Amino acid sequence: MGTVNEISRVYPWGNERRFNAFPDYFRRLYGSRMQKVSVDAGFTCPNRDGSKGIGGCNYCNNKAFNPSYCLPSKSVTMQIEEGIRFHKKRYRKVDSYLAYFQAYSNTYSSLDRLSALYSEALAHKDVKGLVIGTRPDCVNGEILDFLRDLSQRCILILEFGIESCYDKTLLRINRGHTFKEALDALTASEERGLNTSAHFIFGLPGETREEMLNEASIISDLPLKSIKFHQLQIIKGTKMEEEYQKNPDDFEVFDWEDYLTFIICFLERLNPRLVVERFTGEAPPRFLVKEVWGKKRSDQIIGLIERKLEELDTWQGRWYEGSKA
C-alpha cells in the first residue's frame, strides 16, 4: 500500500489531496502559481514535412487545441500579449506566465532559430519561463545541452508527446517513433537535470483496457517529473476519423463513467512520485466526431475524480508495487 499518514492524512507529496497535483507541485518548486500562454511559432514536425512522413499522426489536428490568439503569422511577443489579455479576464490574480510552445514540434529547427524564439518569449516582462512541447525524435545532445544551459536561467519544462508505451500502437497511429526512442530522450534529458513531462492517450485503437492499465507500471519507472493523460478524442478531418467511420468497433471511446473507473484504477497503480497535470483532453465539441461526455471543464473533471477517490477512500499509488506501506 502507498504511504499515508493515517492521523493527518497527508500523502507522500506533502498534502491532503489524493493525487499528486501539478499546481501544488509547481508552487512547491517555484513559489507561486503561473499561467501558461500558448505560442504557435510556426514549427512543423518530421511526421509532416516528409522527413518521416507527410500525413502526421493519425489523430492529429493541431487546430483542435490551439487557442484562437495563436497564429504563426503573429510574432511570439504579440501572441504572448494577446494570451495574457485573454487569461487576465479569467485569472485576475495571476501575473506571471510561462510561454507554452505547444503546436507541432518546438525543438525541430536550428539552434539559432530556437534560441531567437525562446529569447523573444523570455524578454517579455511577465514571462518567467518556458514549456516546450516536442517529439522524442526531435531532441539530440546539442539541443538538450542548450536547453540545460537555458534552464539554469529560467523555469523550463520539456514536454514530450509519447502517447503509448506499446510499439504496436505507435505504429498503428503512425507516430513515426518507437517507445525506446521516447525512453532514450527522457534518459538523456534527465542526465542533464531537465524537468520533463510527457503526454499519454488512453483509448488508442488496438489497445485493451488491461494493456492501458499495465502502462501504469511502465510509466511509473520512466525518468519523468510530470504527466498529462488524455482520453482519445476522434477529431474531424483526421485519418483516425476515416478509420473510425470504417471500423468503429476497433475503438474504445470511453464514456465518462467508464473513464472515471479506469482513471481511478490507473492512479492507484501509478508511482506517487509522478505529478499529474491533466486527466483529460478538451477539444472544442465542434471538432469532435463523437461527443460523449457532455460539457465538462477540466477543473470540474478534477473535482469529480477527487470526489470519487474520497468515496472509495483510495489515492494515487495505493497499489503501486514499488511503494512502501
Ligand code: SF4
Ligand atoms: S501529433 Fe505532433 S508529432 Fe504527430 S503529426 Fe501532429 S504535430 Fe506531428
